[in-house]
Amino acid sequence: MIQHAMHRDASPVRIIAFSAAGPGQMQSLLGDAARRLQSTHSQESVAQEICHNQSASFSPDDPIRIIIVVSAGADMAALLRKAAAIIDLSGPCTAGPSDKIPPGIFVGRGKPPGKAAFLFPGQGSQYIGMGSDVINMFPSAIDAFERMEETLEGGTPLSRMIFPEKSNAAPPDAREKARMESALRQTDIAQPAIGAVSLAMMKALSGFGMTPDVAAGHSFGELTALCAGNRLGEKDFCRLAVWRGRLMAAAGGSDSGQMLAVKASPDEIGQIVQQNGLDLILANKNSPEQGVVSGRSDEIEKMLQLCKTNRVRAMVLPVSAAFHSPLVASAAAGFYEKIASVSMKPAAIPVYSNKTALPYPAETDEAIHLFGQHLSSPVNFMDMIQNMYSDGVRVFVEVGPKNTLTGLVNTILRDHIPEKGFDAFSVDASCGKQSGLYDLAVSVARLAAAGYPVDPGAWPSGGALHVKPAGS
Numbered sequence: 001m002i003q004h005a006m007h008r009d010a011s012p013v014r015i016i017a018f019s020a021a022g023p024g025q026m027q028s029l030l031g032d033a034a035r036r037l038q039s040t041h042s043q044e045s046v047a048q049e050i051c052h053n054q055s056a057s058f059s060p061d062d063p064i065r066i067i068i069v070v071s072a073g074a075d076m077a078a079l080l081r082k083a084a085a086i087i088d089l090s091g092p093c094t095a096g097p098s099d100k101i102p103p104g105i106f107v108g109r110g111k112p113p114g115k116a117a118f119l120f121p122g123q124g125s126q127y128i129g130m131g132s133d134v135i136n137m138f139p140s141a142i143d144a145f146e147r148m149e150e151t152l153e154g155g156t157p158l159s160r161m162i163f164p165e166k167s168n169a170a171p172p173d174a175r176e177k178a179r180m181e182s183a184l185r186q187t188d189i190a191q192p193a194i195g196a197v198s199l200a201m202m203k204a205l206s207g208f209g210m211t212p213d214v215a216a217g218h219s220f221g222e223l224t225a226l227c228a229g230n231r232l233g234e235k236d237f238c239r240l241a242v243w244r245g246r247l248m249a250a251a252g253g254s255d256s257g258q259m260l261a262v263k264a265s266p267d268e269i270g271q272i273v274q275q276n277g278l279d280l281i282l283a284n285k286n287s288p289e290q291g292v293v294s295g296r297s298d299e300i301e302k303m304l305q306l307c308k309t310n311r312v313r314a315m316v317l318p319v320s321a322a323f324h325s326p327l328v329a330s331a332a333a334g335f336y337e338k339i340a341s342v343s344m345k346p347a348a349i350p351v352y353s354n355k356t357a358l359p360y361p362a363e364t365d366e367a368i369h370l371f372g373q374h375l376s377s378p379v380n381f382m383d384m385i386q387n388m389y390s391d392g393v394r395v396f397v398e399v400g401p402k403n404t405l406t407g408l409v410n411t412i413l414r415d416h417i418p419e420k421g422f423d424a425f426s427v428d429a430s431c432g433k434q435s436g437l438y439d440l441a442v443s444v445a446r447l448a449a450a451g452y453p454v455d456p457g458a459w460p461s462g463g464a465l466h467v468k469p470a471g472s
Contacts (some may be wrong), residue, residue, distance in 0.1 A: 010073040011137065013441045014047070016080075017055045017448055017456035019062035025307055025436055026064050026087050029054070034080035047076055048461050055457030060448060065108040067445035067456060068434045071438050078369050079104060104442075108449035112422070114394030115213035116452055118228050119409070120198050121400040122219030124317050126190045128180055130401035131197035131428070133436030134204050137460065141200035144234070148196035151238040152189075187320045191220050191245035195237065198224045198400035201427050201440075205399065208444050209455045214359075214393060216352035219323060219379050220244065220282070228399075230348035231360065231367065243338045244331075244375065248321055249332035257322025258300040259283060259292050263313035266291040266382070272310075278303055283324035284379045287411040292317065294325035336372035344368050350391075357383035381405075385412045390420065395450060397443065399427035423450070 016033075020026035033050050039335050040046045058065070066083050070076050083105050091329040101107060135141045149158040161184055166179075184190060198221070217225035223244065227237035249256075262269050266282060269291040273280050284292035293303055300316065307314035321328050344367055353370055355377040360367045367424035385396070385408070398405045403426035413422050425446060429439045441459065 007031070011437055011460040012435060013437045013459075014051055014070040014076070014461070015055070015441050015445060015456045015459040016051050016068045016070065016076075017058035017445075018066045018068075018083075019058045019060070020064050021062060023064060023087050026066060027084050030066070030080050030084040030087070034077045034084070037077040037080070051461065052457070055204050055455075058448070058456055060451045060453055062456070063109060065449050065451065067108075067449045069106075069438065069441045069445050071104070071392045071435070074104070077081075083107075106341065106442075106445045106449035108451055110451065112451040113421070115392045115395045116210075116395040116397060116450075117145045117216060117388055118202065118212040118225070119396055119398045119405045120215070120217035120221035120224035120228070121194060121398065121402060121405055122217065123190045123194060123319050123323070125400060125402040125404055126184050126318075127196050127401060127432060128177060128184065129163060129432050130193075131200055131436065132432075134427075134440050135197070135200045137437060138200075138204045138207060140203040140207055144199040144203045145196045147234060148192050148199065148238045148241065148271060151235075152192050152242050158189075158193060158196060161189060162197070170298065180456050185278065185320055187249040188242075188245040188472070190319070191248070192238070192241040193221060194401060195224055195241040199227065199237070201399050202228060204429065204440060205397075205443070208447075208458045209453055210444075210447055211351060212397070214350045214352065214388060214391070216384055216388065217354070218381055219354065220373055221405075222351075222354055224400070226371070228349075229351035229360075231345055231351060236342035240298045240335075241339060244335055247331035247334045247338075248323065248328050248375070251321065251328040255296055255327070256320060257295055257325060257327040258297050259294045259317040259319050259322060260300050260303055260307075261286075261290060261292050261315050261317055262303075262307060263290055266290065269293060272303070272306060272312075276302070276306060280324075281322075281325040282378060283322075285382050286379075287382055287408045288415060289411050290408070294327075295320040296322070296327065306333045324376065324378050326376075331375040332372065335375050339368055339372050344371070352384050352388060354379040354381065354384065355453075356380075357387050359398070381408060382412050385409055389413060389417065394422050395447070395452075396422065396424040397447070398428070400425070401428050402426070402431045403429050 018029050036046055060315040068083055070081050082102050086101055135145050152158055215225040215228040223237060223240055226232045243281060265288055266285045270282055280295040281305060282291055285293035304314055344364050355374055357380045360370060377392055396409045406424045406426045409424040427440055427443045444454060444456060446458050
């Protein structure tokens with residue numbers, strides 16, 4: 001089990017949420033807060049009072065909104081003054097940071113720009129320590145993670161495989177970390193691990209009142225999306241995540257194969273495969289600039305050498321099998337049997353399919369049949385994102401470890417929607433390189449600034465505050 005490493009009143013990050021009827025009122029609110037901070041010796045208590053009072057009065061329906069994320073040691077008064085200086089800027093419904101808006105400040109006007117989607121990553125996004133800060137701060141996230149850990153019974157507990165620093169042992173050295181990364185890369189561990197962290201992050205977001213209008217995932221992430229859409233209950237999701245990983249791990253035989261990400265258009269990748277007679281499948285149509293081929297290890301090596309010869313960037317993915325290829329097709333029948341043992345419920349929101357790039361059918365039998373095919377079918381992520389945009393999605397939130405899908409969305413829609421009429425970001429934007437709580441706070445701030453029904457006041461208090469003395 002995960003140890004509660006922090007308490008809800010000890011967050012090293014603060015969120016201050018302001019909303020107003022117009023720029024004048026907003027400027028007054030920000031100025032008053034900055035002056036109060038600079039004129040008091042009780043900076044911590046005043047800062048907490050400002051955060052509490054402003055968040056309590058915040059309304060996403062107000063015409064203008066400014067959300068400020070304050071990290072430990074940051075100058076809160078300075079951020080308030082900077083925010084006051086930019087409220088007359090015109091721009092999109094949500095913005096920041098940019099060349100005009102400083103980091104940590106998010107500005108929104110009017111109604112939300114459109115529907116909001118949750119996107120869930122698949123295998124390859126796992127890493128040691130993923131989600132640690134968020135999971136240990138929010139009880140609902142801990143509960144979600146532990147539900148998966150209990151389902152994955154036997155062997156080393158999932159928490160010890162992902163969070164070695166939480167054990168009593170010394171932090172792992174480079175060799176031990178490499179061993180742990182290799183173990184976490186194994187399909188039967190990686191898939192439930194990613195599912196556990198993604199579900200935990202979704203639970204943390206839901207604690208602020210945020211629910212998506214639609215959901216989708218990439219490969220394994222489609223299971224998490226079906227859970228987000230209420231088509232799968234959490235217990236069934238956990239069981240399917242464990243079963244899927246075990247079935248796929250056992251499906252490859254003597255050569256479970258590999259996957260190779262290629263920095264080229266799917267059409268160009270297909271031509272290379274066909275012209276050289278390679279026995280490979282275009283398993284992932286990720287973006288106009290990237291696809292993934294899947295197949296036997298020797299065929300992947302041939303493709304890798306061809307890419308090097310033609311100066312095409314390519315990278316073997318950190319997965320343990322050739323997913324979405326005939327090498328793992330034997331797992332599809334077993335997975336279909338497992339699907340039949342769970343309850344597929346009516347959808348709370350549309351959930352998009354990797355196979356069809358369209359929402360799952362409402363009829364239960366049709367949905368189960370499509371779900372059973374997703375394991376052995378190619379992933380058409382590019383068309384899925386384009387269809388979601390056509391259906392009114394304007395904000396794409398990646399919920400899970402890393403920010404891979406965020407990059408793909410930006411690439412897909414950059415040319416499709418050249419005016420940048422969308423926003424895409426990850427709850428794990430820094431991929432563990434900085435505080436996961438800061439990353440989450442920024443996600444909450446962006447959603448609140450955009451006008452979605454988010455309650456910034458649910459953010460735990462705490463953190464170190466720095467205010468320069470008056471006159472300095």
